[in-house]
Amino acid sequence: MITPRFDILGQAISDASRTQMLCELMEGRAYTNKELAAAAGVTPQTASAHLRLLQDAGLVVAEKRGRCVYHRLAGAEVAHALEQLAAIAPADSLHRAQQRKAGDLAQVRSCYDHLAGPLAVAMTRAFLDRGMLQEEHGAFRAVPAGEWLKLGVILPEKPGRQPFARPCLDWTERKLHVAGPMGRLILDHALGSGWVKRHRHKRGLMLTTPGTRALEQILDLSCGGLVAA
Amino acid sequence: MITPRFDILGQAISDASRTQMLCELMEGRAYTNKELAAAAGVTPQTASAHLRLLQDAGLVVAEKRGRCVYHRLAGAEVAHALEQLAAIAPADSLHRAQQRKAGDLAQVRSCYDHLAGPLAVAMTRAFLDRGMLQEEHGAFRAVPAGEWLKLGVILPEKPGRQPFARPCLDWTERKLHVAGPMGRLILDHALGSGWVKRHRHKRGLMLTTPGTRALEQILDLSCGGLVAA
DNA sequence: AAAACCCTTCGCCGCGCAGCGAACTGTCCG
DNA sequence: CGGACAGTTCGCTGCGCGGCGAAGGGTTTT
Secondary structure (H helix, E strand, C coil): CCCECHHHHHHHHCCHHHHHHHHHHCCCCCEEHHHHHHHHCCCHHHHHHHHHHHHHCCCEEEEEECCEEEEEECCHHHHHHHHHHHHHCCECHHHHHHHHHHHHHHCCEEECCEEEHHHHHHHHHHHHHCCCEEEECCEEEECCCHHHHHCCCCCCCCCCCCCCCEEEECCCCCCEEEEHHHHHHHHHHHHHCCCEEECCCCCCEEECHHHHHHHHHHHCCCCCCCECC | CCCECHHHHHHHHCCHHHHHHHHHHCCCCCEEHHHHHHHHCCCHHHHHHHHHHHHHCCCEEEEEECCEEEEEECCHHHHHHHHHHHHHCCECHHHHHHHHHHHHHHCCEEECCEEEHHHHHHHHHHHHHCCCEEEECCEEEECCCHHHHHCCCCCCCCCCCCCCCEEEECCCCCCEEEEHHHHHHHHHHHHHCCCEEECCCCCCEEECHHHHHHHHHHHCCCCCCCECC
């Protein structure tokens, strides 16, 4: 019997501190040791050991720049596999309660390299409603439309082997939203256009007033309650 | 930040004994405690504890029948998530060596509810070559063809939300083969027609002479080396 | 040069847990 | 009824590993 080394991966994600770090890294940004240590609630020494383990497991890569070491997920496949796991993992009820209290914190955020959270779910729903996107065989198929260009998306001429618009299951909503190259384009464009901004210290993103207006104009999407305070 | 309880799943698959059991269960059959204990190389008491943990994690369900308890994977989602993990997990080189020595053992086998291994990969390649199946956006799309009926597959009238032919990455070959409802139909038909048979005590399946002839006739597929001794 | 800062390595403590032997429950069979 | 067998529970042992404090190597700032 051939057994993939699940245990190596499993051991990597079997610890609450490490999963906390991984969830942090799912934002797609690179983080320093100290930041991840704070996120997991442990000292830097401990975080250092955890990150070395995650590195050995191939889930995380490190990049030294000056006196800081920046850690990030090893690739989109890793983020994708973790999403899949999240789909069958029981949600943390404790943190779910925090989410309700925190309110907007989880409303708009990024998932590795694309938008996630309620905003992304709402946008995807708008794509489907307007016929810009079709769900078929559990995959997304983009339909040529003028709206795409306004969202910073240029559709490929021919469908490639990799899905251009990959469905990604949101952790909180348990609903699909757009990932893959199209998701990346949308996030890049939204950041470049100032529709969303990264928080300085808090995690997550904030939807700006221009962003709200643009989404309303292009997709007829009302973003009530999603604008950060 | 919302964190799915990766750690619960992670702890479940962080132990080599448990992963061994899970790989065994990936065959799709139900196994008794004793069988799984033998597969993992531990005593029944230890296996019992492991299985209770896997049950608590929601990966495995147990069914009591007489004095035996049959364990099986909790569902196709679990099998799917494990496949995804296997895609980024380093393969076990030790067992890879065993595979080469064992030869036909890994050639034909099932992956939860569909055929897997080199045979399934070869069949999928034949589907694609003959135009019965198309790969698009990383998904499979079945094309109506007479061959499908001979393989026990009746194509659905309209594409549903769930993919009918889901691509599944094989552990050993790292190549795609057909899973999902279509994969299940093919395996069911192959078992029902006597094309493949389950080994009595050994794991895996064996391709019969009628099976070889049928595949050659329908798909022009030569199965040299895949027939069990 | 000294101070501040980021990260890592080392050594230690303590918990958690995999593993087994022994004993117990429940089921099937003669 | 009594033996055989599957599974579980209990108690124990030993290893692994998460955690931190202390100390050391590098880099940036003053």
